[in-house]
Amino acid sequence: MSAFADQVFLLARRSVVRTIRQPANVVFPLVFPMLLLAVNSGGLKAETRLPGFPTKSFVAFALAVPFIQGALFATMNAGTDLARDIQTGFLSRLSLTPMRGIAVLAGQLGGVVTMGVIQATVYLSVGLAVGVRPASGALGVLVLFGFALLVSLGFGALGAFAALRTGSGEAVQSIFPAFFVFLFISSMNIPRNLIAAGWFRDLATANPVSYLIECVRSLLITGWDGQALALGFGIAAAITVVALALASWALRVRMAR
């Protein structure tokens, strides 16, 4: 168990260090969601004047989005880094060592989760700095971090699965727009009950990303909403379990000795 923990720690540290050494991988996931938050919260502030809009602060409403967007970036980073390990032969060399395959995955995802928590800290700090006060209080902030951790793990595992199946960084990058579609066809910019176009409301309702966003949003602007939390955590846990199972299977195939 100790050797396994060592292996995981070393690979997680490697994952974090090499992410930090590539400024684009650190700056882009931190800055881009904040820029989008600034643009949307400025441009869509008028939306708070619609009858039934749940808050007077559009920044508080929109602050949920960076948490999920940051997880999407984590997916890309995790997948691209792992794909690079495959392309450079690092994974093949690892498979010649006694290292357990699951340690490779756990180490890689440990790095992703660490970056996810750092991102969540930055997003929340920016939110607090511009006057957002989480309605669920300090305990809600802890739950928010737990959720960010779970979502990073789930999406990171999805990225790892894509990398292990394709073995190509370009292929992993090419699925990024698909994730963006899920983000935009959701309740990211307006509550689902206020979406006027029926077909769009149906798509947003069927889209699991809506519930991830609404889970974070409930902690920020509503307080304790059992249904939103159950749906958000349930979907995040389901994504994580399925993605981990797929990634583990793909890893076994990739590292067949």
Place this chain on the structure above:
Amino acid sequence: MSFAVARAVAWRTLHNVFTHPSLLIPSLIFPLFFFTAFAGGLSRVRDVPGFDFPLGYTAFQFAFVVLQSAAFGGVFTGFGIARDFESGFARRLMLAAPNRAGIVLGYGAAALIRWLFTVAVVTGVAFAVGMKVGGSGVDLFGLYALALLLNVAALLWASGVAMRLRTMQAGPVMQMPVFLTLFFAPVYVPLSLLKGWIHAVAVVNPLTRVLEAGRGFLAGSPTDVGAAFAAALALAALFSLWAVRGLRNAESAG
């Protein structure tokens, strides 16, 4: 001789784009996707007190999407220029071309044709989902003319960056300022409904004039036309200097 170079560069660029779905699809999908997400998802914004665009939210967003597709069409072509430099093709091209300004001209022509294809699809989709156009419909071409100038300006901006940095890693440098300038205009609501810092930024943003005039053309009641064309022409002129100096930079780098 410049035109022979331009024709060859344009043909090669277009051939690459239209024979590689991975290059063609993003420039086609992104405007459609923004159109769907904004016109569909945010249509309730038309009910915000003070929203006064007469043709509805679909047409309101169509003007933005046309301009956005034009700007990003230019940027995506800039990615191709960076790729040509990274692969070494552009260096061989510069050795072979008697007049290197033709290279920029060729990329510009390719960007324009690529955007015309995109905007034809976007327009078809917009009419298919019931977008209304005010006036006689002829004014719509004023919107396309503004977008065309924006396409040229964005291509010149992106090519200037590509020829200075000569790597695909320059992608965010080309894309991010264009993205921000577009989104710091009144994208979701008319300028009069913006408040605070975003209003102050939008007022000085040259694309605000272009966007407001484009919406005016669409509504059949042109407004701020002179200022909009002046802003678009000024951007194109400014970035043509930027691109020419970028070309000189690439030449001196060997």
